[in-house]
Amino acid sequence: AQSVTQLGSHVSVSEGALVLLRCNYSSSVPPYLFWYVQYPNQGLQLLLKYTSAATLVKGNNGFEAEFKKSETSFHLTKPSAHMSDAAEYFCAVSRPGTASKLTFGTGTRLQVTL
């Protein structure tokens, strides 16, 4: 069975500050990992994904995440937050071969203040 833990249901940063959203996973096999973002009243948009290629993955809008097997982590970072980054972020895991069945974390709501 796979699971994802997102530490911190709410994160608040100042505009221009570093964004760090934490995700730890549990999987019995090498996983595929994803970060999705959800804006109010919208569906989920893929930010980036890890599928066993490069461990540092770059995504949209300056976000990146690093797969660390030893720490079972896939934290999402962005060097400088922008007001438009305010949204809910979901980390998700799937098994290779069943990428259509995602297991999501509980989400982290990112607030960006002036």
Add this chain to the structure above:
Amino acid sequence: KAGVTQTPRYLIKTRGQQVTLSCSPISGHRSVSWYQQTPGQGLQFLFEYFSETQRNKGNFPGRFSGRQFSNSRSEMNVSTLELGDSALYLCASSLDVAGGLTDTQYFGPGTRLTVL
């Protein structure tokens, strides 16, 4: 290319009724998955359809069912609605050319179902 579309966007039903939600995947996508999103349970996988067959299933009661048509459009049905079925229902489609190995799911805007 048009994204995933879901209809209707909003729906209000009463307990005991049934409801059908529709999802049109991105053109050329063959896999359609459904998820339920609630404040209490978060995002949970309902089921996935590929080539008109249910390929994966989550842990939901039999009141939740779905189907896929030959054009890959999908519907999900919930019978005997309960208050707890109030949720945002998201549909996602993927190309699935390589059997799901590195495929990506693209989500629609969702249907918000309110059960009174």
